[in-house]
Amino acid sequence: MQKSSSPVFENRALAAVWDFADERLGLSDMIAFAKKKQVPQHEHSFWYYWGGISLFFFLVQCFTGVLLLVYYRPGVEAYESVRQITYDIEFGWLVRSAHSWSANLMVVAIFVHMFSVFFMKAYRRPREFGWWSGLGLLGLAMVFGFSGYLLPMDELAYFATKVGLEIPMSIPVVGPFLGDLIRGGPDVGENTVQRFFALHVVILPALFVPLLMFHLWLVQRHGNAVPPGEEIKPAERRRSIPFFPNFLAKDLAMWLIALNVLAVLASLYPWELGPQADPLAPAPLGIHPEWYFMSQFQVLKVFGAWFPGIVGEALGILLFTAGGIVWALIPLYDPDSRNGQRARIATWLGFAALVGLIILTAWGYLAL
Ligand code: HEM
Numbered sequence: 001m002q003k004s005s006s007p008v009f010e011n012r013a014l015a016a017v018w019d020f021a022d023e024r025l026g027l028s029d030m031i032a033f034a035k036k037k038q039v040p041q042h043e044h045s046f047w048y049y050w051g052g053i054s055l056f057f058f059l060v061q062c063f064t065g066v067l068l069l070v071y072y073r074p075g076v077e078a079y080e081s082v083r084q085i086t087y088d089i090e091f092g093w094l095v096r097s098a099h100s101w102s103a104n105l106m107v108v109a110i111f112v113h114m115f116s117v118f119f120m121k122a123y124r125r126p127r128e129f130g131w132w133s134g135l136g137l138l139g140l141a142m143v144f145g146f147s148g149y150l151l152p153m154d155e156l157a158y159f160a161t162k163v164g165l166e167i168p169m170s171i172p173v174v175g176p177f178l179g180d181l182i183r184g185g186p187d188v189g190e191n192t193v194q195r196f197f198a199l200h201v202v203i204l205p206a207l208f209v210p211l212l213m214f215h216l217w218l219v220q221r222h223g224n225a226v227p228p229g230e231e232i233k234p235a236e237r238r239r240s241i242p243f244f245p246n247f248l249a250k251d252l253a254m255w256l257i258a259l260n261v262l263a264v265l266a267s268l269y270p271w272e273l274g275p276q277a278d279p280l281a282p283a284p285l286g287i288h289p290e291w292y293f294m295s296q297f298q299v300l301k302v303f304g305a306w307f308p309g310i311v312g313e314a315l316g317i318l319l320f321t322a323g324g325i326v327w328a329l330i331p332l333y334d335p336d337s338r339n340g341q342r343a344r345i346a347t348w349l350g351f352a353a354l355v356g357l358i359i360l361t362a363w364g365y366l367a368l
Pocket residue numbers: 047048049050051052054055058110113114117122123127130131132133134135137138141212215216219223224225226
């Protein structure tokens with residue numbers, strides 16, 4: 001009899017099941033592909049966990065989002081359905097709270113991941129597409145957050161969306177058209193909720209999931225980048241562990257910590273539901289978009305005050321777009337370790353971007 005190719009099972013019956021599945025699905029090839037990758041171990045290895053943590057929060061979003069879908073009703077009943085989820089349905093408040101907290105934690109994790117891969121210079125050849133697909137994921141994650149924020153249609157959601165829409169609306173020429181298209185009319189209303197709902201549960205997942213698969217496939221293909229300080233060490237002083245199963249086990253331990261942080265936040269600080277949105281009521285004081293749009297919002301506000309009219313806002317948009325393009329093109333400017341001058345400039349640019357974002361965000365909150 002042919003010997004079983006099962007890597008795990010001593011038991012003959014289980015090994016036979018394995019062989020059956022393996023022959024048809026190519027499981028051994030998949031395991032070999034997973035085992036091929038080695039994860040470098042060094043003083044900065046901690047930062048390798050953040051992509052996985054972002055992935056964990058995304059999975060939580062899918063799970064809690066599907067549960068919310070069971071009771072959420074877009075359109076005129078949006079607020080009432082979220083009120084029921086929050087106050088009438090058992091554990092509805094917890095699912096909603098976990099979904100909202102996890103959305104924010106996911107954006108935090110993505111930012112940490114992005115800046116850590118930046119400073120480890122993991123955008124360099126051959127990982128450029130990892131960088132670009134990652135930027136796509138960040139953009140989509142922000143649109144996920146923005147579209148989800150409106151869905152409860154409470155006062156804060158309504159006015160924050162109106163304020164947030166000022167960003168795309170200040171794009172010269174196409175801005176007003178974009179505003180109408182996104183809102184589905186001259187003002188934020190039921191049509192907007194319906195559109196945001198379709199975006200949030202159909203269009204964005206349909207774009208995000210394949211892009212994520214591409215991103216993860218690239219990581220598996222190229223392995224984790226070694227930061228420049230490690231790269232120059234002689235081969236015998238470099239250490240690494242197999243991704244499967246060793247690093248994966250550590251990844252899962254991190255997921256457990258992330259789950260605990262989420263559980264504490266979601267249960268001790270339940271996500272609130274404000275009064276129902278009333279378009280005729282004056283906007284409450286201090287309305288602002290979500291924290292991850294605060295820096296753009298603040299730039300628009302400052303430029304708008306310096307150069308009144310559309311000129312200021314257009315300049316603000318231009319500044320942010322130019323910054324985004326430079327950020328996206330960094331793998332082409334600093335493609336490998338051969339040009340020390342460019343490497344240093346890129347690192348300084350990263351610090352400037354990080355400090356700039358923090359200052360603008362804090363300034364935005366202080367100026368409310
Ligand atoms: C939901 C969003 C994202 C998820 C789930 C995700 C997931 C991952 C995972 C699991 C890894 C491998 C482990 C690691 O190095 O951390 C990784 C690596 C990587 N990610 Fe992401 N990522 C996301 C967003 C981003 C963003 C915004 C960027 C940058 C713009 C980015 C750029 C990269 C790069 C360049 C690597 C390779 C790192 C290396 O070789 O060491 N990712 N990502």
